[in-house]
Amino acid sequence: MSAAAEMNERAVGDDGRTPWLRYLMLAATAIVMLYPLLWLIGASFKSNSEIFTSAGFWPSKFSFDAYAKGWKTSTEYTFATYFLNSFLITIPRIIVTVISCVLVAYAFARFEFWGKKILFSIMVGTMMLPLIVLRLPQYLVFRELGWLDSYLPLIVPSAFATDTFFVFMLVQFLRGIPRDMEEAALIDGCNALQLLWHIIVPLLKPAIISVIVFQFIWTMNDFMGPLIYLSSVENYPVSLALKMSIGATEEVEWANVIAISVVALIPSVAVFFAAQKHFIEGATSSGVKG
Amino acid sequence: MYENKKIGFLFVLPFVLGVLLFKAFPFVMSFALSFTQYDLIDPPEWVGLRNYEEMLTGDPLFRKSLGVTLTFALLAVPLRVGFALVVAQVLNFRLKGINAFRAAFYIPSILGGSIAVAVLWRFVFAKYGLVNIILSKIGLDPIPWLADEHYSMWTIVLLFTWQFGSACVIFLAALQNVPKSLYEAAEIDGASQGQQFWKITVPLITPVIFFNLIMQMVHAFQEFNGPYLITEGGPLHSTYVLALYIYDQSFRFFNLGYGAALSWVLFALVGGLAAVSFWSSKYWVFYAGEKDIKK
Numbered sequence: 001m002s003a004a005a006e007m008n009e010r011a012v013g014d015d016g017r018t019p020w021l022r023y024l025m026l027a028a029t030a031i032v033m034l035y036p037l038l039w040l041i042g043a044s045f046k047s048n049s050e051i052f053t054s055a056g057f058w059p060s061k062f063s064f065d066a067y068a069k070g071w072k073t074s075t076e077y078t079f080a081t082y083f084l085n086s087f088l089i090t091i092p093r094i095i096v097t098v099i100s101c102v103l104v105a106y107a108f109a110r111f112e113f114w115g116k117k118i119l120f121s122i123m124v125g126t127m128m129l130p131l132i133v134l135r136l137p138q139y140l141v142f143r144e145l146g147w148l149d150s151y152l153p154l155i156v157p158s159a160f161a162t163d164t165f166f167v168f169m170l171v172q173f174l175r176g177i178p179r180d181m182e183e184a185a186l187i188d189g190c191n192a193l194q195l196l197w198h199i200i201v202p203l204l205k206p207a208i209i210s211v212i213v214f215q216f217i218w219t220m221n222d223f224m225g226p227l228i229y230l231s232s233v234e235n236y237p238v239s240l241a242l243k244m245s246i247g248a249t250e251e252v253e254w255a256n257v258i259a260i261s262v263v264a265l266i267p268s269v270a271v272f273f274a275a276q277k278h279f280i281e282g283a284t285s286s287g288v289k290g
Numbered sequence: 291m292y293e294n295k296k297i298g299f300l301f302v303l304p305f306v307l308g309v310l311l312f313k314a315f316p317f318v319m320s321f322a323l324s325f326t327q328y329d330l331i332d333p334p335e336w337v338g339l340r341n342y343e344e345m346l347t348g349d350p351l352f353r354k355s356l357g358v359t360l361t362f363a364l365l366a367v368p369l370r371v372g373f374a375l376v377v378a379q380v381l382n383f384r385l386k387g388i389n390a391f392r393a394a395f396y397i398p399s400i401l402g403g404s405i406a407v408a409v410l411w412r413f414v415f416a417k418y419g420l421v422n423i424i425l426s427k428i429g430l431d432p433i434p435w436l437a438d439e440h441y442s443m444w445t446i447v448l449l450f451t452w453q454f455g456s457a458c459v460i461f462l463a464a465l466q467n468v469p470k471s472l473y474e475a476a477e478i479d480g481a482s483q484g485q486q487f488w489k490i491t492v493p494l495i496t497p498v499i500f501f502n503l504i505m506q507m508v509h510a511f512q513e514f515n516g517p518y519l520i521t522e523g524g525p526l527h528s529t530y531v532l533a534l535y536i537y538d539q540s541f542r543f544f545n546l547g548y549g550a551a552l553s554w555v556l557f558a559l560v561g562g563l564a565a566v567s568f569w570s571s572k573y574w575v576f577y578a579g580e581k582d583i584k585k
Binding site: 022025026036039040104106110119128130131133134135136137139140157159160186192218220223224228238243246257262269273276 | 291292293294295296297298299301302304305306307308309311312313315316317319320323377380381383385388389391393394395396397398400401403404405406407409410411412413414418420423452504505508511512514515518519533536537540541546549550553554556557560564
């Protein structure tokens with residue numbers, strides 16, 4: 001957050017009101033919003049009968065049975081396989097996203113080239129294009145290439161900066177950075193790649209962290225992509241495996257599903273909190289300015 | 291060096307290829323497919339406008355689905371954007387520990403799209419779920435949220451609203467750019483908090499309200515995970531949104547031509563509404579520097 005933004009925040013006490021009223025408002029909203037999640041965590045330790053009778057989130061007796069059973073699943077694989085699969089999709093995808101989006105954003109923010117204005121409009125336009133229109137033909141293309149039931153359809157498009165939201169975010173961020181350092185490096189005889197690696201990437205670090213966090217969470221949450229492209233259970237990521245366990249279970253085994261849902265949320269929550277500071281600020285400072 | 295068009299073009303090349311391969315080509319191809327009948331086994335057969343005719347005249351499920359989608363968007367978009375604005379306003383207070391609240395309010399948006407939360411939602415609104423437990427504790431009758439066609443829509447609308455975080459972060463950035471001096475001046479003139487909000491804050495952030503409305507509308511028309519996982523489109527197709535219908539036609543029944551035609555109707559709908567919004571925006575969106583705010 002810039003110092004100017006800090007200055008513009010409305011200070012407490014300006015209007016003579018006490019802050020406790022505001023804390024009360026914030027806390028009440030936070031409780032209503034987060035209570036379902038707390039309840040889910042509590043319920044994962046409850047017995048099946050207690051889940052459906054108690055609105056409190058604190059279990060009367062802690063039991064880890066549901067975790068053990070849920071982890072094993074009713075398939076021949078455990079959730080260890082599904083988590084591994086999720087990471088095998090997510091990590092390569094993050095790497096290619098960061099590389100391609102930084103290159104493209106650098107070009108848009110700094111260079112002159114033919115068709116720049118049109119390309120930039122196309123990029124902003126595709127953010128509004130409903131993905132669902134593209135799903136079907138993309139499926140046919142990947143089928144033609146023999147990529148179905150592999151992770152390639154989920155990873156390769158990102159290597160071409162197709163997640164334009166990230167490009168846009170990085171461009172906005174770069175535009176706010178003065179060019180002094182780059183000019184100095186140019187005089188010292190840096191070439192474009194050296195400049196990018198030694199000057200631009202370090203400056204872009206907060207925005208790159210936002211890209212990593214967003215892409216991690218979105219890819220972990222992605223459901224429709226794997227649903228369309230993956231067919232064998234051994235390739236399923238966590239999202240599909242969870243859906244499968246809902247479909248396969250009677251209400252009796254809901255406790256296991258809840259326990260695994262809690263586990264499935266851990267990576268995203270962990271990444272979010274690890275990068276929380278950069279994340280919200282990166283998103284705020286590169287967001288659309290009025 | 292920045293004037294060197296070759297280097298610039300080299301850097302932007304991945305994007306050019308990506309747009310051509312993964313956006314433009316599929317876009318054109320889906321349009322072409324929408325005039326065919328195709329089941330993945332036999333080669334596509336040209337049928338002209340038949341898919342579109344079928345939709346308009348012989349497919350009650352399409353009409354139902356269109357109505358459901360419009361209802362969903364009409365409820366969910368204003369709720370999410372409105373809620374995001376109110377919460378952003380509160381989060382803009384300068385208080386100790388406000389960043390913890392900012393993070394907390396963002397959590398549902400991070401997790402909201404995940405399958406785990408869809409599981410949670412099915413629980414919260416189940417027959418003996420959290421909401422009904424609470425209702426019975428305060429002496430009200432339980433409501434069959436997921437089993438009654440009149441209530442099922444609300445479960446997915448609430449899930450959509452709950453994930454207001456990204457709209458909220460964008461509002462927060464905008465609110466922080468409103469000059470504090472304007473509020474101070476209004477304070478001296480004796481304007482109330484409500485007046486300050488409606489007369490200063492809202493007019494100054496109309497571009498961002500507009501941006502959020504458009505983006506959330508695009509999201510809402512494509513909503514898939516909620517209806518697919520929580521209600522499975524039911525009961526009685528009461529939550530059978532177009533995205534779900536397109537998925538079923540394309541990937542379950544393998545009517546790829548019809549699926550493509552449906553997706554183009556969805557695209558035209560979103561595009562048309564966006565065009566209307568852009569047209570209307572000149573009457574209510576004020577860009578700083580272009581118009582005098584005090585007018």
